[in-house]
Amino acid sequence: MGEVETQLPGGTANRGRVVRVGDTVRRPLRPSGPAVHRLLDHLERSGFDGAPRFLGIDEHGREVLSFVPGESVTPPYPAWSMTDQALDSVAVLLRRYHEAVADFVPEDVAWAEPVPRAYVDGLVSHNDPNLDNIVFRDGTAVALIDFDLAGPGSALWDVATAIRLWAPLRPEPDVDDQRRGRTLTRLKRFADSYGLSPEDRTRLVEAATDNHTWCMDYVRRRAEAGHPWFHQRWSTGEAALTARTNTWFATQAQTLHQALLN
Known part of the structure; x- marks a missing residue:
């Protein structure tokens, strides 16, 4: 009998196409795969334990990664995942990743989706630390998964991505969990827990x-x-929601910026 494949819950791009086989995960191979595999190899050599290991390509042409045990945060969000302690641990994990990847210099590899040039400073950022792309154990973030959008970026870009999703930064009526009413507090807390530099703090809202x-x-283009x-x-x-959030950012930018400085 062949190995048992168990479908794993996922985000949008690879929904229904990611499976667990024993202690491994099998995922579709993307054009940016070689670049991501070099990145994961670097993280392994650096001793960073907060990412899956690249194990090769299987007989079906899928990439094989080590399975990271734990829980990812998917709707309906469990109460523990919305706590300040969970938020702090995401910031600490992201900082650890940036420290581990700081000396990674990829050459002659193609990445998936370029980020705006203003946020590229030589560091290869994860670029998608969404709620379901972080693995928790006992309420603490322990690993980043799904490096499909990784590529040249910056710590600032990753922090901005994470805080936009984890605070979250959106109109209050569109927050339907226990984070409602705590956007400003969580925004500052994440920046503090990460240890964001004063210079990056002034640029975070933008x-x-x-x-x-x-x-x-990116979502719109893939949909079209x-x-x-x-x-x-x-x-x-x-x-x-995108249109409402665009308006919200325009009207709340000064309030958000001030919250970071208080």
């Missing part, structure tokens, strides 16, 4: 705004290209 634009443009899950996401509320 970076989060630009990250929102970048991310939603016919990707079924991106199309479903965009057509069932994401487009309207």
Whole structure:
């Protein structure tokens, strides 16, 4: 009998196509795969234990990664995942990743999706520390997964991505869990827990705004290209939420910036 494949819950791009086989994960191979594999190899050599290991390509042409035990955060969000302690641990994990990747210098590799040039400073950032791309154990973030969008970026860009999703930075009526009413507190707390530099702190709100634009443009383009899950996401509320959030960023930028300085 062949090895048992168990479908894993996932995000949008690879929904239904990621499986667990024993202590491994099998995922579709992307054009940026060789670049990501070099990155994962570097993280392993550096002793960073917060990412899966690249193990090779299987007989079906899928990449094989080590399985990272734990829980990712998917709706309905469990109460423990919305706590300040969980938020702090995400910031610490992201900082550890940036320290581990700081001396990684990729050459002659193709990455998936370029980030705005203003946020590229030589560091290869994860670029998608979404709630379901972080593994927790006992309420503490222990690993980043899904490096499909990794590529040249910066610590600031990753922090902006993370805080936009984890605070979250969006209109208050669109926050339907225990984080409602705590956006400003969680924004500052994440920056403090990460240890964001004063210079990056002054740019964080602008970076989060630009990250929102970048991310939603990516979703829109994939939807228009016919990707079924991106199309479903965009057509069932994401487009309207994007428009509301664009307005929210424009009107709340000064308040958000001030919260970081208090």
